[in-house]
Amino acid sequence: MGAGNTSKLSEFFLMGLTDDPQLQHILFALFFLIYAATVVGNLGLLAIIVLSPQLHTPMYFFLGNLSLLDFCFSSVTVPKMLMGFSPGCQTISFSDCMVQTSFFLIFAPTEFFLLASMAYDRYVAICNSLLYYIIMSSRLCVQLVAASYAVGLMNMVLLTSTTFHLNFCKSHTISHYFCEIPPLLKLSCSDTHALQLLLFACGSFNVSVSLTVVLVSYACVFLAVIRIPSSQGKYKAFSTCVSHLTSVSLYYGTTVFIYLRPSSEYLLGREKVVSVFYTVVIPMLNPIIYSLRNKDVKETYQNILRKASQLFSLLMVRFL
Incomplete structure (x- = not known):
């Protein structure tokens, strides 16, 4: 691959989601x-987990890290997308594009392996409940999160360094709302075959390894749950997994649709819509999904609101 064409290309133009002025205001x-x-x-869910001693367990440690990751993941793309709805703000410098792509490539694979770690946590909690706190020690939890970020970092180094050493001479217009590798490949006049293979290999590794952990963990969970004699016991055991399974289905479904297909099948309009789901919608849904079906989180929310209400009442009495 040729050397990066940074001297000739100083910025890109992001087309965004639409060029309709009325629709831009609505969006x-x-x-x-x-x-x-x-x-x-x-950030609210993360704060509750950090400040509530009763939530200092392995499951909530992973959930807190997922909340932080979703906040960072969304913040990589959405602020620039919002700026792009204003005329004259659609450009992004070459260096900022590279930084945005780099952070995106760290956070996207990290979420795969963090979700896999959470699946393993549910397996231990249900299948080895008596040894749960011994197996899921603080050290192991930190190591699993660190390993998830390490995989993301390796993806970033491999893919970013390869992508931004291409020559971008066909156009400076990216048919997307953020700098993502598939639309960037459309602008290159270099041979991108090796990068396409590398992108597919990294995506396949991330999905296959993490999804194997998820599927094996939940296969063991399912076998353990069906052996529980009472229906109430089965429901209680499986209900702890529903939120996580929902997050897994949403995230894997949309990201696999983008990255595990040949680039020749990449249709920019359709992919932009799918990208909105995993960069914008899913990070918003995850705290809702985990809060609505989580008794401990809901009780903590209620306690905080009750204390806040009591404090407000005391202040009102004092000053009135």
Whole structure:
């Protein structure tokens, strides 16, 4: 591959989701509200987990890390997308494009392996409940999260260094709302065959390894649950997995659709819509999914609201 064409190309132009002015105003308002909900939901859930001693368990340690990751993942793409709805703000410098791609390539694979770690946690909790706190020690939990980020970092180093050493001479217009590798390949006049194979290999590794952990963990969980004699016991055991299974299905379904297909099948309009789901919508949904079906989180929310209400009442009595 040729040396990067940084001297001739100083910036890219992001086409965004639409060029319809009326639709841009509507989409700006919609995605601003979604991003606000993402920030409040994920950072709020993280704060509750950190500040509540009863939630200092392995399961909530992973959930807190997922909330932090979703906040970072969304923040890589959404603020620039919101800026792109304003005329004259659609450009992104070559260096900023490389930084955005780099962070995206760290967070996207990391979420695969963090979800796999959470599946393993559910397997231990249900299939080895008596040894749960021994097996899922603080050290192991930290190691699993660190390993997830290490995989993301390796993906970033391999793919970013290869992508931005291409020559971009066909156009400077990216048919997307952020810098992502598939649309960038459309702009290169270099031979991208090796990069396409590398992208497919990294995507296949991330999905196959993490999904194998998820499937094996939940196969063992299923076998353990069906052996529970009471229906109430089965429901209680399986209900702890429903939220995680929902997150896994949403995230794997959309990202696999993008990255595990030949680049010749990459249709920019369709892929932009799918990308919105895993970069914008899913990070907003995850704290909702885990909060609505989690008794401990809901009780903690209620306790915080009750204490806040009591404090507000005391302040009102004092000053009135």
